[in-house]
Amino acid sequence: MAEPLLDIQGLKTWFKTDDGLVRAVDGVDLRIDRGETVGVVGESGCGKTVTARSVLKLIDMPPGRFEAGRILWQGRDLIPLDDAEMNKIRSREIAIIFQEPMTSLNPVYSVGEQIAEVIELHQNLSRKQALVGAADMLKLVNIPNPERRVHDYPHQFSGGMRQRVMIAMALSCQPKLLIADEPTTALDVTIQAQILELMQEMKERFGMAIMLITHAMGVVAETAQRVVVMYAGKVVEEAPVGALFGDPRHPYTQGLIRSIPRVDRSAGQQARLESIPGTVPSLLDPPPGCRFAARCKYAMEICTQAIPPLKEVAPGHRVACVL
């Protein structure tokens, strides 16, 4: 098999706080191949975002620290690189879009200037050429009247439009990997679908890979080819999307899938919406064994003693559970 685009091996990103060490990401393995969409799911605080930010080295250090592991980008480890070298990779190779489109644009510049800034930073183009490029990007993300809208300011755009602008900014240098950190969480449902569709379209056009971070299982089912389920700073299950929804192995994944609301069933035949009892364990002092054990209905003696390793149960389907 070809060399993966991104290969995270045993990454541990810890934060030093007044209360002690927070093991936000504690030994994560994650592989993304060229042109592939990988969904990363899990509830709030499970380390999805920290993993994503670690890849671009956007973690403030201190208090953050890479405790162990490697982040191989096309075979080259990113962890020892300094900020200047990372800036060559940021947006030219790996770009990121954030959750909050309303505040992710600088209010004092027109959107055209902001897209042009990214183009100027990474390609040797004049201001004028960059602005033309910015208009082209706006057109690409389906913003009507792009030639006129480049001169508009962020406050003149709606949330969905701003997320389109963010995507235009992120894609303006044609990165090989787009990290989308909950890109649709702040948007309403119809706009969500449009944004997901747009990302899919851009992906096909530029042949880039997408790391889609979300807590919405529905979003993953629609767009991803492979899914990584994270829990309390660890990967608990990794599978092709069909296998994950058809044959979830880890009790946590099963719980996540069962807690998706189903509107297609009438109220009578609908069972009560299930939830997973309990809360995520403190990452300050995680329990010694499986981190899900306290909330798992199948938990056994052995679960609280040792952390189960990821083992392959089917081709491409790996689970960290003794079951």
Next chain:
Amino acid sequence: MAGSTPVSLSADAAAPAAAQPRKSRPTTPAGEAWRRFRHHRLAVASAVILLALFAIVALGPFLWPVPINEIDFSAKLQGPSWAHPLGTDDLGQDLLARLIYGGRISLAVGLAAMIVAVVVGILVGAISGMASGRVDAVLMWVTDLFLSLPLLPLLLLLTYLFRDSVKSVLGPEGGAFVLIVVVIGGLRWMQVARLVRAQFLSLREKEFVEAARALGASKPRLVLHHILPNALGPVIVAGTIDVAAAIIAESTLSFLGLGFPSDIPTWGSVLRDAKDYLDIAPHWVLFPGAAIFLAVITINFIGDGLRDALDPRRVL
């Protein structure tokens, strides 16, 4: 209730009509602020008066070419007349000419001292806000130290101590100007520094700064291009107030005889010379006092208008 409905209906009908023409032209943040500033009548009137004041002191010597130090004892302490529109002082010197000349100095000192204060304030505030940790603590400690110093005695002491050495290097007038500007500006930067630091602390955590960083902007670029422009609103407001304060500080120094050499008129020094003749020649104190009052109050009103126009809650 019944009466309020038609009112709100007509307001709704008027709103889109008013919004339509605005929508067609690009609204830059500066354009928006200017539009709001224009609605502040007092500030606009103040701006007009202040501009007129600037025009008078800039062009006055050409329109009123009377020397400032022509002594004429036959015309001393005269009230306003056609020959001397603002009257004369105890040496028969023309007050209008002296006030025009003095206005140049007073306004120039005000602007220059404001620039010193704002530049120092932005530097200290930005470094403090970006560095955090020990550097931040030390800089804020210094800022608090400066804030706790009694301003006027220190001003007096500094001008008294350094006046002669600065004068010997830069000449009597230039030396006094530089000294006064540096001393006033050097004692007024703390407010700006605190404002800028507070702005930086909140802005550097903003998503758009993080987004710019994620897209490959270097740290200097983040500070100069993304954070600083967003922090300038309150600084501009503080700057206008500083101009007014610096004009008053210069007048005070001149009044106490520690400003410019006594043969050079400034608004403050004319006031000082006039104070002994309050009962015989009230016009002599009235005009420089009015000039200071007018400059300071218009600048403060402009600051008010700018504060409303640049209010971040309304700019978004």
